[in-house]
Amino acid sequence: MVRTAIVTAIFLLFSVHSHAQPVGDTDGDGVSDEFDNCTNVSNPLRNGEQSDRDFDGAGDACDGDFTQDGVTGGEDYALFRSCWLQQSSQSQCCEVADMNNDDMVSLVDLQLFMLQFGAASPGPSALPIDLNKPSGCD
Numbered sequence: 001m002v003r004t005a006i007v008t009a010i011f012l013l014f015s016v017h018s019h020a021q022p023v024g025d026t027d028g029d030g031v032s033d034e035f036d037n038c039t040n041v042s043n044p045l046r047n048g049e050q051s052d053r054d055f056d057g058a059g060d061a062c063d064g065d066f067t068q069d070g071v072t073g074g075e076d077y078a079l080f081r082s083c084w085l086q087q088s089s090q091s092q093c094c095e096v097a098d099m100n101n102d103d104m105v106s107l108v109d110l111q112l113f114m115l116q117f118g119a120a121s122p123g124p125s126a127l128p129i130d131l132n133k134p135s136g137c138d
Protein backbone atom coordinates (compact mmCIF):
# COMPACT_ATOMS: atom_id res chain seq x y z
CA MET A 1 0.00 0.00 0.00
CA VAL A 2 2.78 2.41 0.96
CA ARG A 3 4.65 1.58 -2.20
CA THR A 4 1.52 2.18 -4.30
CA ALA A 5 1.04 5.57 -2.62
CA ILE A 6 4.65 6.52 -3.32
CA VAL A 7 4.43 5.43 -6.94
CA THR A 8 1.20 7.40 -7.31
CA ALA A 9 2.81 10.47 -5.77
CA ILE A 10 5.79 10.22 -8.10
CA PHE A 11 3.49 9.74 -11.05
CA LEU A 12 1.46 12.83 -10.09
CA LEU A 13 4.61 14.87 -9.64
CA PHE A 14 5.82 13.76 -13.04
CA SER A 15 2.45 14.57 -14.64
CA VAL A 16 2.47 18.07 -13.17
CA HIS A 17 6.04 18.48 -14.29
CA SER A 18 5.32 17.44 -17.87
CA HIS A 19 2.35 19.82 -18.01
CA ALA A 20 4.58 22.62 -16.81
CA GLN A 21 7.03 21.93 -19.62
CA PRO A 22 5.16 21.15 -22.83
CA VAL A 23 6.88 18.50 -24.88
CA GLY A 24 7.06 18.88 -28.65
CA ASP A 25 4.48 17.02 -30.68
CA THR A 26 5.26 17.99 -34.26
CA ASP A 27 2.44 16.03 -35.89
CA GLY A 28 -0.12 16.71 -33.14
CA ASP A 29 -1.08 13.07 -32.63
CA GLY A 30 -0.77 13.20 -28.85
CA VAL A 31 2.50 11.27 -28.72
CA SER A 32 5.43 13.52 -27.85
CA ASP A 33 8.28 13.65 -30.35
CA GLU A 34 10.72 11.91 -28.03
CA PHE A 35 8.60 8.72 -28.14
CA ASP A 36 6.81 9.06 -31.48
CA ASN A 37 7.69 6.30 -33.94
CA CYS A 38 6.54 8.60 -36.78
CA THR A 39 7.45 12.11 -35.69
CA ASN A 40 6.07 13.77 -38.83
CA VAL A 41 2.96 11.63 -39.43
CA SER A 42 -0.08 11.53 -37.18
CA ASN A 43 -0.40 7.99 -35.79
CA PRO A 44 -2.17 8.16 -32.43
CA LEU A 45 -1.99 5.40 -29.84
CA ARG A 46 -4.29 2.42 -30.39
CA ASN A 47 -4.69 0.01 -27.53
CA GLY A 48 -1.89 1.89 -25.79
CA GLU A 49 0.68 1.67 -28.57
CA GLN A 50 1.63 2.95 -31.99
CA SER A 51 1.43 0.19 -34.53
CA ASP A 52 4.72 -1.08 -35.98
CA ARG A 53 3.84 -4.43 -37.48
CA ASP A 54 7.32 -5.27 -38.70
CA PHE A 55 8.88 -4.17 -35.38
CA ASP A 56 11.68 -2.22 -37.05
CA GLY A 57 11.21 0.97 -35.00
CA ALA A 58 9.44 3.01 -37.70
CA GLY A 59 5.66 3.12 -37.23
CA ASP A 60 3.45 1.66 -39.95
CA ALA A 61 2.24 5.14 -40.96
CA CYS A 62 5.75 6.25 -42.00
CA ASP A 63 7.20 2.91 -43.10
CA GLY A 64 6.79 2.29 -46.82
CA ASP A 65 9.89 0.10 -46.89
CA PHE A 66 8.12 -3.26 -46.88
CA THR A 67 11.21 -5.11 -48.15
CA GLN A 68 13.48 -3.84 -45.35
CA ASP A 69 16.25 -2.75 -47.70
CA GLY A 70 16.27 0.81 -46.36
CA VAL A 71 14.60 2.55 -49.29
CA THR A 72 10.96 3.00 -50.26
CA GLY A 73 11.08 2.24 -53.95
CA GLY A 74 9.88 0.14 -56.86
CA GLU A 75 9.92 -3.22 -55.09
CA ASP A 76 7.84 -1.79 -52.27
CA TYR A 77 5.42 -0.29 -54.76
CA ALA A 78 5.03 -3.67 -56.48
CA LEU A 79 4.17 -5.26 -53.12
CA PHE A 80 1.80 -2.42 -52.36
CA ARG A 81 0.01 -2.96 -55.67
CA SER A 82 -0.28 -6.70 -55.02
CA CYS A 83 -2.17 -5.84 -51.82
CA TRP A 84 -4.32 -3.08 -53.36
CA LEU A 85 -7.90 -3.20 -52.07
CA GLN A 86 -7.13 -6.39 -50.15
CA GLN A 87 -7.91 -6.95 -46.51
CA SER A 88 -4.59 -6.62 -44.76
CA SER A 89 -5.30 -9.60 -42.53
CA GLN A 90 -5.02 -11.89 -45.55
CA SER A 91 -1.22 -11.89 -45.47
CA GLN A 92 1.61 -10.65 -43.33
CA CYS A 93 2.94 -8.69 -46.27
CA CYS A 94 -0.33 -6.84 -46.76
CA GLU A 95 -0.43 -6.05 -43.05
CA VAL A 96 2.59 -3.77 -43.41
CA ALA A 97 1.11 -2.26 -46.59
CA ASP A 98 -1.95 -1.27 -44.54
CA MET A 99 -0.18 1.80 -43.25
CA ASN A 100 -3.14 3.32 -41.39
CA ASN A 101 -4.22 0.00 -39.86
CA ASP A 102 -7.85 -0.04 -40.95
CA ASP A 103 -7.56 -3.60 -42.29
CA MET A 104 -7.78 -2.49 -45.92
CA VAL A 105 -5.04 -1.43 -48.32
CA SER A 106 -6.61 1.59 -49.99
CA LEU A 107 -6.30 5.26 -50.88
CA VAL A 108 -5.20 6.53 -47.46
CA ASP A 109 -2.39 3.98 -47.49
CA LEU A 110 -1.39 5.09 -50.99
CA GLN A 111 -1.14 8.69 -49.75
CA LEU A 112 1.02 7.62 -46.81
CA PHE A 113 3.12 5.45 -49.11
CA MET A 114 3.70 8.28 -51.59
CA LEU A 115 4.93 10.52 -48.76
CA GLN A 116 7.63 7.91 -48.18
CA PHE A 117 8.37 7.10 -51.80
CA GLY A 118 12.01 7.75 -52.68
CA ALA A 119 13.04 8.19 -49.04
CA ALA A 120 16.37 6.67 -48.12
CA SER A 121 15.02 5.46 -44.78
CA PRO A 122 11.63 4.83 -43.19
CA GLY A 123 10.55 7.29 -40.50
CA PRO A 124 11.67 9.62 -39.19
CA SER A 125 11.15 7.90 -35.87
CA ALA A 126 12.25 8.71 -32.34
CA LEU A 127 13.13 5.04 -31.96
CA PRO A 128 16.21 3.38 -33.43
CA ILE A 129 15.37 1.78 -36.77
CA ASP A 130 16.45 -1.82 -37.21
CA LEU A 131 16.15 -2.98 -40.81
CA ASN A 132 17.29 -6.49 -39.91
CA LYS A 133 13.77 -7.31 -38.73
CA PRO A 134 11.97 -9.49 -41.26
CA SER A 135 8.82 -7.83 -42.58
CA GLY A 136 7.10 -10.87 -44.01
CA CYS A 137 7.54 -9.31 -47.47
CA ASP A 138 11.26 -9.67 -47.97
Ligand SMILES: [Ca+2]
Nearest residue numbers: 038041042043
Ligand atom coordinates in the same frame (compact mmCIF):
# COMPACT_ATOMS: atom_id res chain seq x y z
CA1 LIG B 1 3.30 10.43 -35.03
Ligand SMILES: [Ca+2]
Nearest residue numbers: 056058059063
Ligand atom coordinates in the same frame (compact mmCIF):
# COMPACT_ATOMS: atom_id res chain seq x y z
CA1 LIG C 1 7.82 -0.56 -39.23
Ligand SMILES: [Ca+2]
Nearest residue numbers: 065067069071
Ligand atom coordinates in the same frame (compact mmCIF):
# COMPACT_ATOMS: atom_id res chain seq x y z
CA1 LIG D 1 12.24 -1.26 -49.77
Ligand SMILES: [Ca+2]
Nearest residue numbers: 098100102104
Ligand atom coordinates in the same frame (compact mmCIF):
# COMPACT_ATOMS: atom_id res chain seq x y z
CA1 LIG E 1 -5.41 1.00 -44.71
